[in-house]
Amino acid sequence: xxxxxxxxxxxxxxxxxxxxxxxxxxxxxxxxxxxxxxxxxxxxxxxxxxxxxxxxxxxxxxxxxxxxxxxxxxxxxxxxxxxxxxxxxxxxxxxxxxxxxxxxxxxxxxxxxxxxxxxxxxxxxxxxxxxxxxxxxxxxxxxxxxxxxxxxxxxxxxxxxxxxxxxxxxxxxxxxxxxxxxx
Amino acid sequence: xxxxxxxxxxxxxxxxxxxxxxxxxxxxxxxxxxxxxxxxxxxxxxxxxxxxxxxxxxxxxxxxxxxxxxxxxxxxxxxxxxxxxxxxxxxxxxxxxxxxxxxxxxxxxxxxxxxxxxxxxxxxxxxxxxxxxxxxxxxxxxxxxxxxxxxxxxxxxxxxxxxxxxxxxxxxxxxxxxxxxxx
Numbered sequence: 001x002x003x004x005x006x007x008x009x010x011x012x013x014x015x016x017x018x019x020x021x022x023x024x025x026x027x028x029x030x031x032x033x034x035x036x037x038x039x040x041x042x043x044x045x046x047x048x049x050x051x052x053x054x055x056x057x058x059x060x061x062x063x064x065x066x067x068x069x070x071x072x073x074x075x076x077x078x079x080x081x082x083x084x085x086x087x088x089x090x091x092x093x094x095x096x097x098x099x100x101x102x103x104x105x106x107x108x109x110x111x112x113x114x115x116x117x118x119x120x121x122x123x124x125x126x127x128x129x130x131x132x133x134x135x136x137x138x139x140x141x142x143x144x145x146x147x148x149x150x151x152x153x154x155x156x157x158x159x160x161x162x163x164x165x166x167x168x169x170x171x172x173x174x175x176x177x178x179x180x181x182x183x
Numbered sequence: 184x185x186x187x188x189x190x191x192x193x194x195x196x197x198x199x200x201x202x203x204x205x206x207x208x209x210x211x212x213x214x215x216x217x218x219x220x221x222x223x224x225x226x227x228x229x230x231x232x233x234x235x236x237x238x239x240x241x242x243x244x245x246x247x248x249x250x251x252x253x254x255x256x257x258x259x260x261x262x263x264x265x266x267x268x269x270x271x272x273x274x275x276x277x278x279x280x281x282x283x284x285x286x287x288x289x290x291x292x293x294x295x296x297x298x299x300x301x302x303x304x305x306x307x308x309x310x311x312x313x314x315x316x317x318x319x320x321x322x323x324x325x326x327x328x329x330x331x332x333x334x335x336x337x338x339x340x341x342x343x344x345x346x347x348x349x350x351x352x353x354x355x356x357x358x359x360x361x362x363x364x365x366x
Contacts, residue, residue, distance in 0.1 A: 097280040097332055107333045134329065134338045135349060141333070142325020146317065149280055150290045150324070155317045165363035166318060170353045180348035 001026045001033055005047035010101045014044055014112040045113065048092065048105045051085030054113045062121055070172025071164050073118060077140055078160040081148055090148065110137055122175065131181045135174035143167060184209045184216055188230035193284045197227055197295040228296065231275065231288045234268030237296045245304055253355025254347050256301060260323055261343040264331055273331065293320055305358065314364045318357035326350060 004026035008017035019040055023030040037043035045053045057080070061072045081089055092109075095102030115133035124132065143163070147155045155163065173179060187209035191200035202223055206213040220226040228236045240263070244255045264272055275292075278285030298316035307315065326346070330338045338346065356362060 094280050097277050097328075103333050107335055110333070111335065131337055131349075134335045137333075137335055138325040138329040138338060138350065139322055139353070140325065141328045142321040142323065145280075145324045145328060146321040150286050150293070150320075152290055152294065152317045152320055154314055155321060162363070166314075167321065170322070170356070173353070180345070 001028060001036065001043075002047050005043050006105065009044055009047060009108055010104050013104075014040075014108045019043065041113065044109065048109055049088060050092065050109060050113070051088035052080050054117060058117050061118065066122070066176060067172070069118065069121075069175050070170070071168030073136065073140070073171050073175075074143070074164045074168045075160065077143065078163060081144060082160060086148065089144070093144065093149065110141075119175065128181060132174055132179065135179065136171055139167065139170050139174065184211060184219065184226075185230050188226050189288065192227055192230060192291055193287050196287075197223075197291045202226065224296065227292065231292055232271060233275065233292060233296070234271035235263050237300060241300050244301065249305070249359060250355070252301065252304075252358050253353070254351030256319065256323070256354050256358075257326070257347045257351045258343065260326065261346060264327060265343060269331065272327070276327065276332065293324075302358065311364060315357055315362065318362065319354055322350065322353050322357065 001022065004022045005017070008022045008025065011017075012021075017040070019033050020030050022043070023033045026033075033043065037046055041055060042053065045055075057076055061069070061076050064072050092102075092106055096106035097103070111133070115137065116129075119129045119133040119136070122129070122132075143155070146152045147158075147163075184205065187205045188200070191205045191208065194200075195204075200223070202216050203213050205226070206216045209216075216226065220229055224238060225236065228238075240259055244252070244259050247255050275285075275289055279289035280286070294316070298320065299312075302312045302316040302319070305312070305315075326338070329335045330341075330346075
């Protein structure tokens with residue numbers, strides 16, 4: 001089922017893939033997929049072996065309100081990556097950089113499971129939500145790459161709160177600030 | 184000579200590697216290394232198969248002065264990556280994400296060939312230069328990953344100048360703005 005799900009999400013994207021089609025490809029009943037994995041979101045998180053389910057972390061990120069969102073997103077990113085999920089996260093990044101299918105899956109994951117949820121709270125037009133979300137990703141994946149893969153100092157050994165203070169304002173500007181929006 | 188250089192730069196870093204030691208490892212005279220590659224900077228750029236020599240692009244990046252630096256850095260990044268150097272750049276990123284040696288080489292490249300040159304024009308303390316440079320890298324590698332690897336829309340298909348307008352201010356803040364510096 002997970003292999004069928006990966007194939008479907010990579011080929012059709014998260015929105016285009018259906019539990020019904022995934023079940024058919026796996027030769028099982030759709031009810032069985034629901035029974036084991038719950039929602040399509042949860043199936044996707046399991047299929048790409050995401051180290052965490054963003055849905056579970058969301059309440060904490062949103063708890064500080066709109067003006068704390070930038071800092072809270074960076075804080076949560078660092079907490080997840082500084083913790084035991086780091087190897088699984090690195091595997092996901094390696095797969096994304098190594099082949100197109102991995103890149104498509106990670107993109108779908110970031111857009112549908114992370115960005116839509118965070119940016120979705122801001123009451124933006126769909127277009128503006130897409131643009132602001134993509135800008136946020138451009139900073140967050142850069143933090144991951146510089147701190148955990150390239151290990152560029154002092155990012156690699158900074159305390160999380162130091163990075164929250166330095167980088168949080170960037171994410172906040174992308175989310176709610178004055179940005180000349182591309183596209 | 185290039186294999187010996189890659190080994191030396193990966194093991195000892197750019198500053199620790201010497202042309203003399205590289206020549207010895209390659210079984211040639213140091214004069215021959217200088218003859219073929221010029222300076223240690225140039226040897227390094229050749230050894231990691233960097234698609235461009237940042238030293239050659241620097242005058243244009245600096246031409247707009249201190250207040251244009253953020254936008255000009257983003258503009259140059261996009262010009263290089265949107266051009267024929269993209270496959271070589273992607274190979275460098277793949278190698279960096281795929282193994283520690285590749286990561287060390289790309290880190291050394293970014294720090295010694297790109298950051299020191301750009302940030303070196305700002306008359307900062309060595310510590311502040313290091314911190315601001317690393318923050319700049321965190322945004323730039325994120326742009327590369329989102330636009331060229333993950334292909335997240337609308338970043339992937341935006342006009343370069345749209346991204347310069349949206350992301351330039353972030354790089355400018357990291358270079359010369361008000362930043363709570365980590366470390």
